[in-house]
Amino acid sequence: MSTARQLIALLQTHVRGDEQEFLSIALEMAAREARLGHTNVAEKIRDLVDEARKRNATAQRRPGSVLVLQPRAELSSLLSVQSPEERLSNMVLPPELDSRLRRVLLEQRQRTKLHEHGLKSRRKLLFVGPPGTGKTFTASALAGELHWPLFTILLEGVITKFMGETAAKLRVVFDAIKSDTGVYLFDEFDALGSKRAQSNDVGEIRRVLNSFLQLLEKDDSESLIIAATNHPDLLDKALFRRFDDVIEYALPDKQTSIRIVECRLASFKTACLDWDAIAETAAGLSQADLGRASEEAAKNAILQGKDVSTEDVLFALHERRHATR
Numbered sequence: 001m002s003t004a005r006q007l008i009a010l011l012q013t014h015v016r017g018d019e020q021e022f023l024s025i026a027l028e029m030a031a032r033e034a035r036l037g038h039t040n041v042a043e044k045i046r047d048l049v050d051e052a053r054k055r056n057a058t059a060q061r062r063p064g065s066v067l068v069l070q071p072r073a074e075l076s077s078l079l080s081v082q083s084p085e086e087r088l089s090n091m092v093l094p095p096e097l098d099s100r101l102r103r104v105l106l107e108q109r110q111r112t113k114l115h116e117h118g119l120k121s122r123r124k125l126l127f128v129g130p131p132g133t134g135k136t137f138t139a140s141a142l143a144g145e146l147h148w149p150l151f152t153i154l155l156e157g158v159i160t161k162f163m164g165e166t167a168a169k170l171r172v173v174f175d176a177i178k179s180d181t182g183v184y185l186f187d188e189f190d191a192l193g194s195k196r197a198q199s200n201d202v203g204e205i206r207r208v209l210n211s212f213l214q215l216l217e218k219d220d221s222e223s224l225i226i227a228a229t230n231h232p233d234l235l236d237k238a239l240f241r242r243f244d245d246v247i248e249y250a251l252p253d254k255q256t257s258i259r260i261v262e263c264r265l266a267s268f269k270t271a272c273l274d275w276d277a278i279a280e281t282a283a284g285l286s287q288a289d290l291g292r293a294s295e296e297a298a299k300n301a302i303l304q305g306k307d308v309s310t311e312d313v314l315f316a317l318h319e320r321r322h323a324t325r
Contacts, residue, residue, distance in 0.1 A: 006032070009112045021222075023049050024109055075176055077157035078169055082150045084140040091134060091141060092252075092260045092287070100247055101138065105145050108224065122244040124216065124225045126189075128232040129249025132286030135228040136187055142224060143183040151176070151184045155191050159208075167211035178221040189227040190234040209236055216242050257282040257290055264294030265308055268301065274310040281317045285324075293320040 006029050013022040026049050034042035088101060107114060107121035114121050127135040143150035158169045177184050186192065192212055219225065227243070229235060240246055252260060258275050261282070282290055293316040300316070301308040 005116070009116075013112070019052075021112060023052060025112060075172065078154055078173055079176065080152045080154060081182075082140075082143075082152075084144040084150050086137065086141040086144045088138075088141045088145060091137060092256060092263055093134070094250075094253070094256055097247070097249070100245070101142070104224075104245070105142065108146055111222075120244075123223065124219070124242065124244045125227070126240065126243040126246045127226060127228040127249060128246065129230070130251055130286060131230050132288030133249035133251060134287050135249055136185070139183055139185040139226045139228070142226075146183070146224070148224070149180075149182040151180075151182050153184065153186050155186075155188060159191065164207070166208045170208070170211055170215060174215045174219060177219060177223045177225065181222045183224045183226060186225070186227040189229040190231045193227070193229070193235045193239045213238060213242060251284060252282075252287055252290065254279045254283070256287075257285070260287055260290045261294045261313065264291055265298060265313075268298065268308045270308065272310075273308070273313065277310060278313050278317070281314050285317065285321060289320045289324060290317075293317045296320070 006025060010022060010025050010029075013019075013025060026045055030042040030045035030049070033039075033045065088098065088105075091098075093101070104122050104125065108123070111121040127138065129135060140150055153173055158173065159166050160169070173184075193209060216225070227239075257279050261278060262270060282293075285293070294313070296316040296319065297308050297312040300312050
């Protein structure tokens with residue numbers, strides 16, 4: 001039978017209303033029953049978990065993968081909400097980056113076990129790196145993996161010109177982070193987290209940053225908070241130590257570039273492509289640029305009724321490079 005620890009954890013998650021953690025613990029119980037040779041019990045638990053997740057997916061989604069539940073009135077101008085279907089397996093990532101992100105997922109899925117030992121899971125993350133390197137997509141993938149909604153903070157709604165109003169709106173956002181578990185993305189974070197000592201700084205900007213630092217430090221919710229920026233050099237140094245992990249993104253190297261193009265052209269015969277020439281031409285382009293160029297090459301091949309050629313890919317890469325200048 002299941003351990004007392006698991007039964008207590010199950011009841012605690014039920015009281016908190018954390019259904020995803022409830023189901024995760026149920027799966028732990030199924031695994032234990034299977035190890036004990038109680039295969040029928042284990043199978044029954046897994047079937048019930050699958051049924052619950054399907055029911056939740058049906059109840060929460062409608063066409064376009066947008067949650068039926070919309071932000072409350074006071075949050076409608078501060079947050080947008082989606083229910084992503086992306087997964088980390090949809091991304092082509094360097095091994096080290098993939099490993100760090102999967103460690104975040106593991107700690108989230110096993111956070112009850114960590115809490116029992118007085119440890120906290122990583123849940124405040126700072127993503128830094130050039131545009132188009134996958135920071136925003138990663139937030140969607142993490143939400144998809146955890147079966148949580150993705151809330152994107154609308155900075156144009158948060159940041160105002162009125163004294164004290166921005167800090168007040170930030171408090172509303174952090175109240176939502178505590179009450180509604182999900183992945184919360186502060187994209188283009190440098191708009192909030194710029195250095196307090198900049199020469200063009202004003203008192204209000206300093207107050208906003210100080211408010212954010214205090215709110216982030218005090219936050220003890222179950223939600224995953226992600227801040228993403230293309231300009232880490234603009235961020236106040238005090239921010240970095242407030243995050244559990246700072247994860248760096250970079251432009252893809254040769255092997256990663258080839259893997260991205262290969263994945264996007266998986267439905268075509270690509271064995272005869274000149275991958276050295278493609279990798280050389282792809283140098284300096286982001287993951288997003290490589291993805292779009294691959295799609296353009298694929299569309300061209302489909303419309304002409306032929307296989308994708310090296311020339312198709314090179315032309316699309318050159319076109320993409322000119323478009324991003």
